[in-house]
Amino acid sequence: MLLTYFSFSQNQKDTVIFDRNLQEVTITATKTSKFINELPIPVTIILEKEVQEFSASKLYDVITKQTGIVSVTTKTGTEGLQMQGLDASYTTILIDGFPVIGRLFGALDLNRISVSDIEKIEVIKGPFSSLYGSNALGGVINLISKKQIDDGPIINTSLKHASHNTTHSSLIYKYKEGSFQISNSIDYYNTDGYDLIDSDVLSTVNPYSNYTFRSNLKYALSDKLLLNTNGHYYKQEQINITTDSSVLLKGESNIKEWSFGTSAKYLMNSNFNQQLEIYKTNYRADEFLNTEDGVLYEDNYFDHTLLQTEMKSYFTYKGLNSIVGFGITKEELFRRDFSNNPEQDLKFIYGQLDATAFNKVNIILGSRYDNYTNYTPVVSNKLALGFPLTNKIQINGSVGTGFKTPDFRQQYFDFTNSTIGYIVLGRDVAVDRLGDMQNVQEIVPFSELRSPLRSETSLNINIGLRYNPSDNFSFDFNFFNNKVNDLIEWKLVATGKNNINIYSYFNVNQVETKGLEFNTTYKKKNTWEIKFGYQLLYAYDTEIVRNIKNETSYFARDAETLTSVNLNKDDYFGLFNRSRHMGTAKLNYHLNDKTDLNAMLTYRSKYALSDSNGNDILDAYDKFIDGYSLCDIGITYQISALKSCQIGVKNMFGFTNPEYISNIAGRLYYMNFKINFK
């Protein structure tokens, strides 16, 4: 509701290019409303209809169906999304503009985020550190809650049952009267998990349940002063069963998360307004394992708090929109295996200008300055230009920089794995700890560990073309190129007593991801709609590419002769866990006034998680994980104006790969009932 106050400026613009009736609005890119066809940077809007099509419960279900986005399991076992070939730690996820925290090894769990009562999800590709700071290096995903327009109460209920004894139910209550609005929702999810490998005692995913409670209150104190308060509470409980050297261990793994945000917006006049926001959020994970005799074997905790205060000012004048903001952020972490309880303070200031030049060219220019207590300050910039060539073709170009600060783990970790026998030391503690140890054999000169880690930085270029031959036909091409510098990775620094390996973190290399994303939609009004998406991706470690070009030799073992062979430039496949080709195809068929049929296909070509032939790089001689496709089909039936039901099947052909892909469960059936009250 608040944001609709700022969309008026759009109506004054004389650069209307496309049919407004079909238009979607984005707010993530400019922090004010903007029609997406005018936006000169790549953005995908997932509308509520699409969220609901296959009865999605969590962000995971929706986001992994988008072109070029895939949820991958990393070497550390955590799972997160990959966008434009960049890692999960480079994506910022926001709910109504506020950041979600609780990253395990850098990745956010997409199954934690409920999509009940979500109006749309905005996905911006390319760095947006110039507005959102650290972590927004690969992109930003913003979930936007549904807004109420008419006065009165609204109640939405839904109940879903699916394979693996999965239940998902939600209850939303909303009420609006004039300037007062309240919305409460509760969402409950319960599953028995699944097991892809029957021969062992363990399950692939153990049973878990979680609930999410969200509350929002909006109140206009006067025509000029608007208050908005958001709160959420999330709790997840999961059974934890594992083995260690054939000893069966049982325990629990629990997550608690809450957030509270409040903002006051002051509308001084039609051209100027200000907003003050305060946001606090906490994520806590606890887990323990007991032996069969009930003796505590291991326990672990992770407790992260973020407090953010931000002041924003919006200024609008004749098609020129500007925003200036500044604020402070305070973060704290308590975690096992840390040398201390790290804190981090940040002061930031940013500004963005959105203007139209020569009545035609859209310019977005933004800059942000982040000043951290522990690192060198970072300046992030973004420039985007949109040229409408004709009224059907628009060409877009953008250049941006992004950054990600070293995370607390990379600085303060002090971890000893006694079973396999290795030690990982954060950069800040490495020198002292190594000094205390005996029989240490230096592999990397310890002097290199004395300087602090640098932030990872990136440079991105997107060049896009949007072509709308007619109202029901659209093409969207986007060439992207991301260079990430000073990538932080762990590396062997020394060996200790009994040859134990000691690792620490270093700014090591530069990676480059480049490719093309292509999306097309064709729709026949009230009959059917077809969508097709494709991403071509090349992702490299630039040092390896340079070495191969300079004839520094890399070797592989030929699978037939078993002898070593030299690798040439074309044999280097690129980074691990990246597929060269990814595609989506979707069909919505409107059978009659009551029935809609949806079918969806997602494809991912071959990739590999690790090197299999001892040269540490992924090459043509390595073993790859075969490509795969997943097919979903769903039917939505509108029983009456306020009642509907959905049935469907996900992963219809029952694809699984127990050995390498743990996050694909096999064929799943679901049934969902929705009843609304007004």
Add this chain to the structure above:
Amino acid sequence: MQKLSLLLSILILLFTSCEKSIRQNRVDENVINFVELNASQYTVNVLDSIVTGKFEKFSFSEGDTVTHENWDVAFSGTTIIVNGGDSYSVNQPERTANAAVYIATGIMSDIRTVDLTKLEQDNTSGPAIIDDLGISEQGWASYDMSSHILSPIPGKILVFRTHDNKYAKMEILYFYDTPNPIISDGDYGGFYTFNYVYQSTGEINF
């Protein structure tokens, strides 16, 4: 529509323009392949990773395993020792000669001469070829933590001075009784299959 077909043809061009270039690796004519030298009578101490057990001795001039003292190289589990230098563990065969070794980087046919300055012998603190079960990847092998398979590192060629001051180069191809072992099926390491070239004249060129 013309614009559309233009765009499509650009796309098609993009996806078909990546052709493989032809590999050129020189083939060494004198390579002898030795299949399965059984050095599997070994145990690994869990505490200090030290390998103990029977050594299987090999002579390049005889092209076979030997039991007499004129051996060049001996294997036990992941450990490779030479008939030169000092013993560093109790149950090693007696060193009677002046053999030495180093690990060269390259493919077999590209190792054309012996770099005499790099030759090393075993000493009281350890063998010339680092033996840490492949964990640090400083030796001839690497260890995969997830599959628990030890594999020879590609591009590592062992260059030897033999007990009688001749030279030989060796590439270890695999370490199990099958090229594609599955540890959970009981495949046990310690079976060396390797290629070697022996220069019987005493020249340092291969």
